[in-house]
Amino acid sequence: NGEEKRNCKESQGVSEYKVWKTQKLSSAKDKEPEQDQDIPDDSWRSADCWKQSVESNKSSILPFxxxxxxxxxxxxxxxxxxxxxxxxxxxxxELITKETNSHAKTCQFLDASYPDWVPVTAHEVKRFIGLVILMGIQNLPDPSHYWSWNHYDNSCTFYRAMSFKRFKQIATNIRMGSFATSEYCGTGNPGDSLHIFRPMLDIMSEAMWNTYQPNCCLTIDRALLPSLEEESSHLKGNPKMQPQVWLLCDSKSGYCHRFFIQVGQKAGQEVGVTVVPELVKGLEGKHHQLYLASSLTSIPLMQKLLDQNIYASSSFPPPNPILPQELWDEGQLEKPGDFLQRQCGPLLATRWRDTKEMGCLSTNAAPGEADTVWRRSQTKVGGLDPIDRPMAFRLLQENMRGVDICKQLLACNPLGGIPQDRHWRSLFWFLVNLSIVNAFIMLRESRKENPPAWVQDGLFTQVNFRKRLGNQLVKCSQKYLETMEIASNRSTRTETLGDPIKERHRMAKISSISKRCKNCNTKSVRHESVYGCIICKANLCKQPSCFWEFHGLSFKVNSGTETEKEPRM
Structure with a gap:
């Protein structure tokens, strides 16, 4: 009897839960906006499901x-x-330093390569990256020209950083992971084709995501890796197997929040289903608006994003199989400004004629609500004609350029002096360059109210940023090296006191005509002088500060009130 009573109570409890659940879902269905309702499976494939939008069917777009x-x-x-x-x-x-030394040591053990290799340090890796940045600003036909006074004005920076031979050694051996490192090879997922990159990807991804909190409008599109060198592309890599890099960027600034590297693709699987869920992790439930490349768009994907409270929008040329063919055949858009809209649940399909007809699928825009844009007149020479533009296309055109902005910043000043004869090298330097672009955007966004002194007229340019960053990476690590050398050589300083005074670096008149100050030139400031260092043969401003800064030392002041008239080292 006790067993029967217990079963009866459990049955009654289940029944009550089912009734409560049904009432809860029914109540939620009445209260929630229309976009939270699922579209019946495959119903969107039928043109009958796409109805003319009416005022009562408008979806509410929740604010960010x-x-x-x-x-x-x-x-x-x-x-x-x-x-x-x-x-x-x-x-x-530190990871790059460790893996570079590990690779060079392995090569020495296997085939006696690089017998004169000296282990690289973290400060030397920074100097190397700084030189690579500076080499990308001014392209020279041969990397050795950056160490030549006849070919490059700033060659003193390269001389003081490292020799050309050492630069080539590091460029050849630099690694972010190693097949020989058992810690990262074959663990977790033996089929992971990016296992060499995984430690670097984890560190970079965390830094990028935590440093800039995403705005409302974000863009997803593909970025092209630099092509392999012509002489080796057909021998050392198949261009069709090149990794695909997808970026999630801020729609206004171009800051890259996250990237996804796609190596190969499963047959029959849509690209968007693979790429987009990986990029939007952490955006759920915040009502972001996502603008997708046309190659990623599909109705099931948009419905899945909407279930996560992420709105989406994408455009595509007609006719496109995303929408039923009947929607493309329905009506003709004869003149610019004409548009047709159909709605299927929360999905809004828009056809609009600008200079040519385009299609748009969105969940972030209300139907209608057209604004006015101006286009070149087809009847009046030099005139402009107003045309209507539906809200779906207005939002798309205002917010779709995020990845394009990032790609433009990547392409303006690519890194220089480095081999890119393998896909992994191309990807590695792409990620380094992406970090530089993100750092530039961060500085511009953080200091737009109080720009640094080297920013002229408040105009942030990437060229000046890269000059500044390259020289800082070289000089900061160089000062550390010089400090260590001074400490290690302090015991032998008494022996060098007898050296001839003519071997010292000192200021004097070195040219008959004034030339640009080498120190001010690194700060993007134009000063000219006939004076300079007699040993370095570099023109410098007459005031001692440029002499000391040029040689990587702090500005020295005498015990009195005046500075040295003739600086010496």
Whole structure:
């Protein structure tokens, strides 16, 4: 009897739960906006499901209310190198240092390569990256020209950083992972084709995501890796097997929040289903608006994003199989400004004629609500004609350029002096360049109210940022090296006191005509002088500060009130 009573109570409890659940879902269905309702499976494939939108069927677009923008602890006077260290942290420099030395040691053991290899240090890796950045600003036909006074004005920076032979050694051996390192090879997922990159990807991804909180509008599109060198592309890599890099970027600034590297693709699987869910992790439930490349768009994907409270939009040329063919055949858009819209649940399909007809699928726009844009007149020479533009296309055109902005910044000043004869090298340097671009955007967004002194007229340019960053990476690590050398050679200093005074670096008149100051030139400031260092043969401003800064030392002041008239080292 006790057993029967217990079973009866359990049955009654289940029945009551089912009734409550049904009432709860029914109540939620009445209260929730229409976009939260699922579209019946495959019903969108039928043109009958796409109805003319009416006022009562408009979906409510919930507002984005999250905190967004730069998220860091840097002070208001932080410089280029500080923002680079946020996006390319010390842990990543240490990883590259460790794996580069490991690779060179393995090569020495296997085939006696690089017998004169000296282990690289973290500061030397920074100097190397700084030189690579500077080489990308001014392209020379041969890397050795950067160490030549006749070919490059700033060659003193390269001479003081490292020799050309050492630069080539590091460029050949630099690694972010190793097949010979059992810690990262074959663990977790033996089929992971990116296992060499995995430690680097983990460090970079965390830094990029935590440093800038996403805004409302984001863009997803593909970025092209630099092509392999012509002489080796057909021998050392199949271009069809090149990794595909997809970026999630801020629609306004171009900051890259996250990337996804796609190697190969399963047959019959849509690209969007593979790429987009990986990029939107952490965006769920915040009402972001996502603008997708046309190759990623599908109705099931948009419904899945909407279930996560992420709105989406994408455009595509007609006719496109995303929508039923009947929607493309229905009506003709004869003149610019004409548009047709159909709705299937929360999905809005829009056909609009601008200079040519385009299609748009969105969940973030209300039907209608056209604004006016101006286009070149077809009847009046030099005139403009107003045309209507539906809200779906207005939002799309205003917010779709995020990845394009990022790609433009990547392409303006590519890194120089490095071999790119393998897909992994091309990907590695792409990621380094991406960190530089993100650091530039972070500095521009963080210091737009109080720009650094080297920013002229408040105009942030990537060229000046890269000059500043490259020189800072070289000089900061160089000062560390010089400090260590001074400490190690302090015991032998008494022996060098007898050296002839003529061997010292000192200021004197070295040219009959004034030339640009080598130190001010690194700061993008134009000063000319006939004076300079007689040993370095570099023109410098007459005041001692340029002499000391050029040689990597702090500005020295006498015990009195005046500085030295003739600086010496």
């Amino acid at each position: 209310t999250e905190t967004s923008g730069p998220n860091h602890w840097l002070s208001r006077n932080s410089d280029a190198i500080d923002f680079f260290n946020l996006l390319f942290p010390a842990a990543l420099i």
